[in-house]
Amino acid sequence: MSNSARRATIILGVAMAIVLVASAVLPIFSSTDTTVPQQQIDPTDIPIPTFPPPPADFTSITFDQVYLHPTGMFTVAQPNGFRATQPSSAVNRAQINLNGDDTLTVVDTYIERIDAPLSLEALSVRFNQSMLGATWGGFDDWSEADRRFEGDRLLIDFNIELQNQNYVARQETWTEDGLIYVARVLTPNNATGLLRYLLENISATINPLDAFLDTPFNWNAHYDPLFSHIVRFPSTWAVVDSAPGRPTSIVDAQNVALRLEVESGVSVADEAAATAWVADARPGAQVISVEPVTRGDVSGYAVAYGYRTPDGEPFSGQAVLLNGLDGSLHSANVQFPGDQIDLNRVRTTPIQPSPLLPQLGPAFVIPDANPVGAAESTIAQVMSTFRIIEPLNLSADAIPAGFEPTATPTFTPLPPPTLTPEIPAEATAEATAEATAAPEATAES
Structure with a gap:
């Protein structure tokens, strides 16, 4: 928070304390002697906090590092000076807020799986006043300023009020390959240029991990930034042991244990080598x-x-x-209670299949395979998510504890916007602006 913002907050707190003390003390004195004439005291105006000036040079805001959502469902560029807050997920949705405390700015992005194509008109109907009201419920007041289509995108602009301060926000929404994409940016009303710059670059960097789109969005993920392998698993499972360059252990309460490991200079060239690896890892095991x-x-x-x-x-x-x-050699080795269950013969599909998404395979168990239940099907689906991906240049907020960041630039920011009319815009459905008082807002011309 800037010094001016901190000072404004202190002024507000002191002023409020004076008002509260006066309201409690004055009735006491007035009740002791009703004959003493009471002096009429005019209330003192409480100073209204003001906004800091927006950055003069937007190119100082870079987008080189990415935030990997805890579900592993998507990445998005995390601008320097922004911190990730309030990651959330549901069966078909994953969302994250990025807060820029110094500029009193909120960025919100999410992806949502849909089961049928949506036209732009249907997309606009989806974001009705009821849905938008839930989005802005944490603010003092809001209004929709404009709604329009630009190419394949729906843009909605907003005026927002919070604690006697006026903000603007814009939401950009589109659909692609069975997903709804939403990017929202909220800024003080004197920083519409910053709003446009952030929205352009954020919307260009929302990247779903396609291999996971037919798995539950509300699972968690473990990504190893040193080895660049990743696996997804139900939220009831937990990482119990992990460190840089060391094996990772993930367990659940039903005696399921998953171990991830990397062996340098090792490979399995054929079935015999793979069988030998298991015999070495679990002596006495019978390969099915x-x-x-x-x-x-x-x-x-x-x-x-x-x-x-x-x-x-x-x-x-x-x-x-x-x-x-x-x-x-990257290995994922899972063990679970059950007699001779052949996970190689269990095929999985999404919990809620979407005809718009590529499928892992048909939903069946090969007829001569052992009967399996939901638990075994879940384990098979977890194992189907284990893979090696392109290295990610993670932001500090996305790096697991104990891991050091790597430097692999992945994105060059778009140039600052020019000659775009001033707009009000919108912030996220779950976004709660952590707006703290700062220097005075002036209308941008």
């Missing part, structure tokens, strides 16, 4: 099946196996072994 797998540009093998614990309890497992392009 071995299947070749391809995940993006990387190939390897999936080995299903069974074994018994020292107490004789039957467990099943699957090891997905991917030969990394860097000459390392």
Whole structure:
């Protein structure tokens, strides 16, 4: 927060304290002697906090680092000077707010899966006053200033009021490949140029991870920024052990244990090598099946196996072994209660299939496979998400604890906007502007 903003906040607090004390003390004195004439005291105006001036040079705001949503469903550029807050998700939706405290700015983005195509007109109907009212419910007042189509995009502009300060916001919405994309930016009303600059660059950097679009959006993800592999899993599972360059352990309450590991200079060239890897990792295991797998540009093998614990309890497992392009073997090895369950024969589809999205495979279990329940199907779907992706230049907010950021520039910001009429715009449905008082807002000409 700027010094001027902090001073304005203190002034407001002191003024409010004076008003509260006066309201409590004056009745006490007035009740002790009703014959003393009361002096009429005119109220003192409480200073209204003002906005800081907007940045003079927008090019100082860069978009080189990306925020990976905790679900692993999408990335978006995180401007320098902004912090990620309030990540949320539902079965078909993932959303994040980025707050620029120094500029009193809020950026909100989300993607949402849909089951049928939407025209721009239908998209506009979807964002009706009821939905928008829920969006702006945390503010003192709001109004829609303009709504229009530009190309394949729906743009909605807003005037927003919070704590006697006036903001503007803009929402840009479009559909593509079975998804609704929403980018919103809210700024003080003296910073419409900043609003346009942020919105242009943010909307250009929302990138869903296509391989996961038919899995539940409200699962979590573990991404290793050193090895660049990722896996998604239900929110009831938990990462219990992870460190840079070390194996990662993920478990759930039903005795499911998943271990991710990387071995430098190791590969599995064929089924025999994959079988040998499992025999070494789990002595005494009985291999049920071995299947070749391809995940993006990387190939390897999936080995299903069974074994018994020292107490004789039957467990099943699957090891997905991917030969990394860097000459390392990336493995995801899951073990769970069950007798000789062949996860290689379990095919998965989305919980809510969308005809607009590519499918992992038909929803069936091969007839001669062992019967499986929902738990085994979930495990199979988790294992289908394990893959190696292009390295991400993560922002500090997206880097797991203990991992150091890497420098891999991924995006060049668009040039600052020029000669665009001043607009009011909109901030996010879940956005709560953390607006703190600062120097006075003046209308931009």
